[in-house]
Amino acid sequence: MPQNDVVQPQVRVRCRFFARYAEVLGTATHELQVPRGTTVGSAVQALRERLPGGQALPKVPLAAVNLEHVDLGHVLVDGDELALLPPLAGG
Amino acid sequence: MPQNDVVQPQVRVRCRFFARYAEVLGTATHELQVPRGTTVGSAVQALRERLPGGQALPKVPLAAVNLEHVDLGHVLVDGDELALLPPLAGG
Amino acid sequence: MPFVTHAPIDVPALLAEVARRDRGGTVVFLGSVRRSEDDGPVEAIEYTAYEEMAEAEFGKIVAEAEVRWPDAGFAVRHRLGEVLTGEPSIAVAAAAAHRAAAFDAARWVVEEAKRRLPIWKRERFDDGSRQWRDGSGVAGASDTA
């Protein structure tokens, strides 16, 4: 967690949205900047606040980072690809 | 069971042998005459005694009558088809 | 189609037999003649049957399966005659509304077929020798699948 007044190092995260989420947001991608140490859960909160229609995203969605399922405590690093996944319905 | 000296009613049973049994007996069929009331088990005993190579049949083989699996207590009637089945090995 | 046949097994035909729009799950089992270190150099298996009974018994197994899984569909075959290593000798297809029933039903039919069909096999080896193969055989109780 950032602790003082020096410029916080930011990480850039490429966000991707699929299926119903892409539809409600009107976009399939978003470039997000968040402080270093941000978790997936906090990034979701930021997306819900910053994106038009973001409130339609659930607070606790399924998520993947760099093509792997992760839980919301996963910490993001610069260059990550964060995907928010509607309930899976393959098969 | 026949009980006295009057001529015993006989039943005719068409016997069929398969796979290894047909090979050891050298035949795939035999017409068997046995007293009315004879069970499959007794018919097997008769076949073991009467047929060349009959001792090679097991005393308790798998058997079918008229295309249905039966146990050795099943009573034969005239015209039945009795099949002796080596251990099944389909599939 | 007869259940017991000398023709090679046609998987797409089996799938077509069980297809119905309300059946979302389909399971096909194929049991093939196998060759492994344990079994020696098997080149083919010759299947013989008490054909009338095998046909009747396979029909009974399917009828019983249709009682257990009322909306499911089944297609079954057992091949007779010589079947080369790698080729299927038995096929069971089951289709049901959902996958759990399709898996359970297919497996049930396969187990019943193995247990009940009056069918026997004789192995043919690379050197041309032949040997009956059953539960009591010298070759042991190993099975195609």
Added chain:
Amino acid sequence: MPFVTHAPIDVPALLAEVARRDRGGTVVFLGSVRRSEDDGPVEAIEYTAYEEMAEAEFGKIVAEAEVRWPDAGFAVRHRLGEVLTGEPSIAVAAAAAHRAAAFDAARWVVEEAKRRLPIWKRERFDDGSRQWRDGSGVAGASDTA
């Protein structure tokens, strides 16, 4: 072959991928788009995916299955795009020395795929209307199979 594909599912190709002479049991599962009274007049389902992840995740599932069943072979597909009622959208083939492993392995892969693949579906009805279909959807939690 990619695991996730827009091409129709080719069952004989899957069988060929898993065939090996020491594998006597093969199980194929097909999950098809179904139409039933409960679900309304579904004409087709359009599948979309997070394609790179679906491909990677299906590969992981297969790799994990190969650890659990070391001598088994696996071939898997998930179709994307529009799939008409009655056509398969997912296929899993597993071949093993014996039938028990083939059944267990195929079923395990199917369950993992259903649980883990980032794939979504939107139903298209006879009247042309469309609707996302997932566990949270109005249409309920019903599934293709």
